[in-house]
Amino acid sequence: MSLENIRLATPSKDRLSRLKHTTGITQWNVLCRWALALSLADASTPLVKEVVTDSNVEMSWKTFAGQHGDLYLALLKQRCVADGLEPTDENVSKTLTVHLARGIGYLGAHKEMTTVEGLIGSVAAA
Amino acid sequence: MLLRKITLEEFGAYRGKQSLDLTVKKNKPIILIGGLNGCGKTTLLDAIQLVLYGPRARCSSRGNKSYETFLRESINRQHDPTRGASITLEFTVTVDAKEHYYKVDRSWHTSGKSLKEFLNVQVDENYGDKGQATRRAQPGLKYSRHLSQGWADHVEDLLPLEVASLSFFDGEKIESLADPERAATVIESAVHSLLGVSTVEQLRTDLLALQRRQKLSDEEQHLMDNIHAQEQELASVQEKLDVAAQERADRAKTLRKAERDLGSLEDEFKKEGGGLFERRVELDAERKQAAGQLADLRISLVQLAAGPLPFLLMGTQLKELRKQAKHEHSAAAAGQVLDVLTERDEWLLKLLPESVRNEVTEKLDQDRAKRSKSTALKVNLGLPHDALAQISVLDEGLVRDKARAAQLLEQAAAASEEVDQLDRQLAGVPEQSKVEALQDARDEQIQKVVRIQESIARDDQRILELKRRRENVTAALERAHKSFVQAKVKAEEVERIIKYSEKARSTLERFGEALLQRHINRLEVAVLQSFKELMRKQGLVHDLRIDTDKFTLTLSDGEGEALDPGRLSAGERQLLAVSLLWGVMKVAGNRLPSVIDTPLGRLDSRHREHLVDRYFPHASEQVLLLSTDEEIDEYLLGRLKNSVAHTYTLVHDDSNFTTSVVEGYWWNVGAQNVA
Numbered sequence: 001m002s003l004e005n006i007r008l009a010t011p012s013k014d015r016l017s018r019l020k021h022t023t024g025i026t027q028w029n030v031l032c033r034w035a036l037a038l039s040l041a042d043a044s045t046p047l048v049k050e051v052v053t054d055s056n057v058e059m060s061w062k063t064f065a066g067q068h069g070d071l072y073l074a075l076l077k078q079r080c081v082a083d084g085l086e087p088t089d090e091n092v093s094k095t096l097t098v099h100l101a102r103g104i105g106y107l108g109a110h111k112e113m114t115t116v117e118g119l120i121g122s123v124a125a126a
Numbered sequence: 127m128l129l130r131k132i133t134l135e136e137f138g139a140y141r142g143k144q145s146l147d148l149t150v151k152k153n154k155p156i157i158l159i160g161g162l163n164g165c166g167k168t169t170l171l172d173a174i175q176l177v178l179y180g181p182r183a184r185c186s187s188r189g190n191k192s193y194e195t196f197l198r199e200s201i202n203r204q205h206d207p208t209r210g211a212s213i214t215l216e217f218t219v220t221v222d223a224k225e226h227y228y229k230v231d232r233s234w235h236t237s238g239k240s241l242k243e244f245l246n247v248q249v250d251e252n253y254g255d256k257g258q259a260t261r262r263a264q265p266g267l268k269y270s271r272h273l274s275q276g277w278a279d280h281v282e283d284l285l286p287l288e289v290a291s292l293s294f295f296d297g298e299k300i301e302s303l304a305d306p307e308r309a310a311t312v313i314e315s316a317v318h319s320l321l322g323v324s325t326v327e328q329l330r331t332d333l334l335a336l337q338r339r340q341k342l343s344d345e346e347q348h349l350m351d352n353i354h355a356q357e358q359e360l361a362s363v364q365e366k367l368d369v370a371a372q373e374r375a376d377r378a379k380t381l382r383k384a385e386r387d388l389g390s391l392e393d394e395f396k397k398e399g400g401g402l403f404e405r406r407v408e409l410d411a412e413r414k415q416a417a418g419q420l421a422d423l424r425i426s427l428v429q430l431a432a433g434p435l436p437f438l439l440m441g442t443q444l445k446e447l448r449k450q451a452k453h454e455h456s457a458a459a460a461g462q463v464l465d466v467l468t469e470r471d472e473w474l475l476k477l478l479p480e481s482v483r484n485e486v487t488e489k490l491d492q493d494r495a496k497r498s499k500s501t502a503l504k505v506n507l508g509l510p511h512d513a514l515a516q517i518s519v520l521d522e523g524l525v526r527d528k529a530r531a532a533q534l535l536e537q538a539a540a541a542s543e544e545v546d547q548l549d550r551q552l553a554g555v556p557e558q559s560k561v562e563a564l565q566d567a568r569d570e571q572i573q574k575v576v577r578i579q580e581s582i583a584r585d586d587q588r589i590l591e592l593k594r595r596r597e598n599v600t601a602a603l604e605r606a607h608k609s610f611v612q613a614k615v616k617a618e619e620v621e622r623i624i625k626y627s628e629k630a631r632s633t634l635e636r637f638g639e640a641l642l643q644r645h646i647n648r649l650e651v652a653v654l655q656s657f658k659e660l661m662r663k664q665g666l667v668h669d670l671r672i673d674t675d676k677f678t679l680t681l682s683d684g685e686g687e688a689l690d691p692g693r694l695s696a697g698e699r700q701l702l703a704v705s706l707l708w709g710v711m712k713v714a715g716n717r718l719p720s721v722i723d724t725p726l727g728r729l730d731s732r733h734r735e736h737l738v739d740r741y742f743p744h745a746s747e748q749v750l751l752l753s754t755d756e757e758i759d760e761y762l763l764g765r766l767k768n769s770v771a772h773t774y775t776l777v778h779d780d781s782n783f784t785t786s787v788v789e790g791y792w793w794n795v796g797a798q799n800v801a
Binding site for chain 2: 023024025026027030033034036037038040041043066068070071074075077078079081087116117119120121122123124
């Protein structure tokens with residue numbers, strides 16, 4: 001499927017670079033998972049439909065998803081359907097790219113999310 | 127002193143044991159011993175001296191030989207030298223009107239290369255008793271260890287060697303005494319030894335020695351010096367001590383000031399927040415630790431972030447996904463049942479009869495359609511068959527991670543709070559530059575105080591040492607004073623001793639001079655009288671003078687002119703010598719035996735007669751005459767006979783060169799006892 005390689009957009013990469021610094025999380029894939037989760041949690045449809053994945057940051061699906069690959073994929077498919085799209089490979093890939101870009105944006109925008117305490121506190125403090 | 131008996135054993139030419147009884151009787155003082163030349167007359171004279179004086183004896187045959195060689199050669203040549211030779215002399219001495227009997231035995235023998243000599247002195251049993259004095263002590267003799275060991279000293283008391291040489295003389299050599307020089311020595315020794323002048327002289331010398339031993343002035347000076355040195359030492363120690371005490375006091379003042387300064391510096395330092403500043407390091411360390419803890423917690427959080435935590439953000443989505451998964455699961459299950467049912471329905475229809483088949487078929491189709499409808503999905507996500515299980519596992523993991531995350535977050539918050547707190551405290555720490563100067567000043571002041579304290583400790587040590595030293599010096603000074611006082615006391619004593627010994631010495635000197643003068647006068651008279659008695663030419667010598675300084679003999683003739691002894695003939699000189707000895711003996715009191723060897727050589731018949739008639743019977747209480755047959759011949763023997771107590775002849779056997787003693791003289795053998 002076309003999820004083999006996931007490439008980030010340059011603005012996303014720049015933002016992630018900063019986040020790597022502020023959170024102390026040094027792995028792209030970990031930050032990307034958090035970004036995807038943030039975006040998927042938002043039920044609204046992303047406004048941007050097309051993302052230019054032009055940066056040099058690239059990873060495989062396996063690297064991205066880790067041991068929970070099936071569930072991430074299932075959630076992506078579910079989102080496709082919810083957004084009125086057939087959960088085809090192409091649509092899933094596009095959805096991933098879009099949501100990743102939006103999630104990375106969310107990460108940078110929430111000030112509390114810029115530290116690892118804030119990041120984890122957003123899910124565990126309650 | 128009277129000789130009683132002499133026994134020679136293997137001595138010189140005397141073979142075996144030879145005894146001579148030397149006892150004399152009243153008015154018979156002469157023991158006449160005859161012997162031809164070489165028979166051993168002189169050996170007999172030597173024997174008497176040897177037994178009494180040992181190594182000091184002036185034996186004519188000894189010459190320059192060593193004593194040991196002389197003794198070795200004195201053993202009879204035919205005798206076994208390892209058995210040796212001996213001389214025994216018995217004699218009596220009257221001391222304090224008490225007669226003592228002595229038996230002195232001197233023996234020697236060779237032992238290998240060495241020679242052993244023994245001296246054995248026996249005295250009568252009454253010796254030393256103050257009790258009854260027997261006129262003639264019986265020879266109940268016993269060995270006296272004390273006298274044997276100290277014989278050399280004792281014999282000097284009985285018969286001094288110097289005197290013995292006058293008492294035992296060789297007539298052949300007597301002539302030399304007429305020479306003024308030679309006579310002078312004899313006179314001098316006679317006067318000194320025999321007449322007691324030497325005792326006075328000795329007393330004076332002893333007093334001088336005593337005086338010299340009392341030297342104190344040097345010692346006294348030394349003591350004085352010592353006292354001065356100690357006093358100086360004490361003064362210097364005291365001075366040093368004063369200086370040290372002053373220094374100590376000054377330093378104590380300095381210390382008090384330094385301590386005050388330090389106190390004010392401490393106060394200032396505190397006021398400037400110095401305490402906090404000093405805590406800075408501590409705070410830094412605490413902050414570092416807290417920061418480290420926080421960093422560790424963050425690393426744990428980062429690791430946790432890599433886990434499934436993001437799923438918690440998608441709680442709603444996950445719930446829907448679970449529902450969907452259930453649907454898909456039950457749809458899949460229903461689909462499988464439908465296939466089985468179709469198969470079974472076909473099998474059942476075949477079993478049914480034709481009549482009911484259509485009705486049943488319809489019913490079954492309705493049922494399957496209904497079932498088929500329930501399996502239809504609105505959405506099919508094509509989830510894996512274990513999706514539900516995966517979600518369950520995820521849920522469990524999320525519960526764990528969430529708890530862990532909450533814990534870590536709490537700790538991180540606390541650590542962060544601590545870091546903040548410490549940062550605030552650190553922010554309150556004053557600027558180093560502000561406090562540094564004060565701190566330096568304070569540290570320096572502390573150093574200064576310590577230095578002063580050390581100096582004070584050294585001062586105290588020094589003061590202690592000085593005090594100890596002062597005590598020592600004081601004690602030494604006291605000792606010096608004491609010994610000085612003692613010395614002073616002794617000095618007075620010494621002064622007294624010196625004063626009185628000086629007095630005594632001058633008295634003794636005058637006494638000695640008077641004694642000498644008296645003796646010399648008596649001697650002059652005695653010698654002149656003797657000479658006149660013996661001389662044939664009565665008018666030749668008119669007067670005789672003895673010089674008190676040089677003891678020289680001066681003869682003068684009738685006109686008072688000095689007479690040169692060289693003008694006298696050999697015979698006359700011999701007579702002069704005999705007169706001299708006789709005079710000496712007369713002055714000494716005839717207390718000693720005279721042994722005269724070869725008395726009449728060179729004398730003419732008239733002089734011989736004079737000697738025989740006037741001298742021999744009166745020379746002493748005991749006179750041993752050692753004579754040849756030519757000297758005392760038959761004629762002279764006849765004139766002498768009445769004074770003779772015993773006669774002996776020394777008979778020499780030419781065949782074996784040995785001498786034996788035979789009683790009697792040549793012309794009266796067997797008649798010697800005729801009174």
